[in-house]
Amino acid sequence: MFGISWSEFLVILLVGVLVIPARMWPDVARFLAKTITFIRKVIWKITDASEQIKQQIDLEKPIDDLIRTTTSDMLDGISEPLKKISGGKKKVNKKTKKQRGRK
Numbered sequence: 001m002f003g004i005s006w007s008e009f010l011v012i013l014l015v016g017v018l019v020i021p022a023r024m025w026p027d028v029a030r031f032l033a034k035t036i037t038f039i040r041k042v043i044w045k046i047t048d049a050s051e052q053i054k055q056q057i058d059l060e061k062p063i064d065d066l067i068r069t070t071t072s073d074m075l076d077g078i079s080e081p082l083k084k085i086s087g088g089k090k091k092v093n094k095k096t097k098k099q100r101g102r103k
Contacts, residue, residue: 016028
């Protein structure tokens with residue numbers, strides 16, 4: 001429990017019993033109960049939020065895959081006609097050759 005062994009926990013409990021007067025024990029018990037209840041509520045909220053995030057991510061995975069495949073299919077469909085039109089060769093402009101020679 002929180003990295004504390006049972007023997008250490010019992011020592012802390014014994015010191016608490018000796019230090020805290022008997023008339024304050026009900027107040028301490030109420031405080032501990034409220035604290036534990038608060039911590040449990042926070043843990044449940046965090047657990048619920050993480051589960052919702054996991055579900056949302058699982059829902060988005062198929063959409064991401066669909067977008068990737070559709071995009072790659074569209075780009076492949078566009079690039080094929082462009083390759084046929086250009087013949088696969090890069091045309092060099094005469095002006096660019098002259099300008100390269102001057103430098």
